[in-house]
Amino acid sequence: MIEIVGLTKRYGDRTAIDNLNLSVARGELFGLLGPNGAGKTTTIRVLTMLTRPSAGHVTIDHCPLKDERRIKAMIGVVPQHLNLDIELTARENLELHGRLHQLPAAIRRQRTEELLRLVELEERGADMVQTFSGGMKRRLMIARALLHRPRILFLDEPTVGLDPQVRRRLWGLIRGMADAGLTVVMTTHYIEEAENLCQRVAILDHGKLIALDSPRVLCRRFGEYVVEWHENDKLNSRFFEDRTEAAQFAGGLAAAATLRRPNLEDVFVELTGRKVTE
Numbered sequence: 001m002i003e004i005v006g007l008t009k010r011y012g013d014r015t016a017i018d019n020l021n022l023s024v025a026r027g028e029l030f031g032l033l034g035p036n037g038a039g040k041t042t043t044i045r046v047l048t049m050l051t052r053p054s055a056g057h058v059t060i061d062h063c064p065l066k067d068e069r070r071i072k073a074m075i076g077v078v079p080q081h082l083n084l085d086i087e088l089t090a091r092e093n094l095e096l097h098g099r100l101h102q103l104p105a106a107i108r109r110q111r112t113e114e115l116l117r118l119v120e121l122e123e124r125g126a127d128m129v130q131t132f133s134g135g136m137k138r139r140l141m142i143a144r145a146l147l148h149r150p151r152i153l154f155l156d157e158p159t160v161g162l163d164p165q166v167r168r169r170l171w172g173l174i175r176g177m178a179d180a181g182l183t184v185v186m187t188t189h190y191i192e193e194a195e196n197l198c199q200r201v202a203i204l205d206h207g208k209l210i211a212l213d214s215p216r217v218l219c220r221r222f223g224e225y226v227v228e229w230h231e232n233d234k235l236n237s238r239f240f241e242d243r244t245e246a247a248q249f250a251g252g253l254a255a256a257a258t259l260r261r262p263n264l265e266d267v268f269v270e271l272t273g274r275k276v277t278e
């Protein structure tokens, strides 16, 4: 569905994306994971034609990015920052977007009601967006992005700043859309989000792709178990294939240690020496 070959984006002498090669399959729920400044937003901005690449080639459903009209019809975008008109109602925000996409009035109305139901805002359609919570605004942005029936949805940090319960509710919504056949590309710096939601994850660091696979495979890349302990004020970790061996190692340490299954954070630390969430 999306083919990215040799994508590079420079801002002056800073390289935000460095020779990225990636493909996303139709119907996939794909995550771009990395710390602040890794190049996730820039990648989404290139894919959604908000900025031009410095080099490389991208096609969406075999269509090059320069075919703006076709690409625009194919994609829906939920940016990181809230950009709803807060002095309009939820319904009016959707209506406006439908007009921008030149949807006929009857279809606009029908889609608006369908989508308000999908994001569980049907009771609040007539309320001004400024009265909405952060989670409700985010759900309305998703509804708006889906109004013109895109085949791909881009979500930039869809749950940033939301509390865990609201975040899980959004995960359910995103998962449901992917189950219904939509291709979803999302960015996140939340390890848990990438692990729970995404079928495949591209880990980015300093604009480079450093790992790409399902969260399950990535988590086992360095071992089945990890032992973690503090030594000289520093957190250390070591991977093991075998639980008994890991337990023996942990037992032999002078400091208290934890033994657990590895997560994507451990993988990132092992690859870069830093944490994603710092």
Ligand SMILES: Nc1ncnc2c1ncn2[C@@H]1O[C@H](COP(=O)(O)OP(=O)(O)OP(=O)(O)O)[C@@H](O)[C@H]1O
Pocket: 011, 014, 015, 016, 034, 035, 036, 037, 038, 039, 040, 041, 042, 043, 189
């Ligand atoms: N418009 C711009 N002008 C100059 N530099 C930019 C611009 N946009 C991004 N950058 C730089 O490109 C790099 C990647 O930024 P990007 O926003 O893509 O990272 P990110 O992984 O999305 O991080 P975050 O989660 O903080 O948004 C950073 O070094 C950033 O400072």
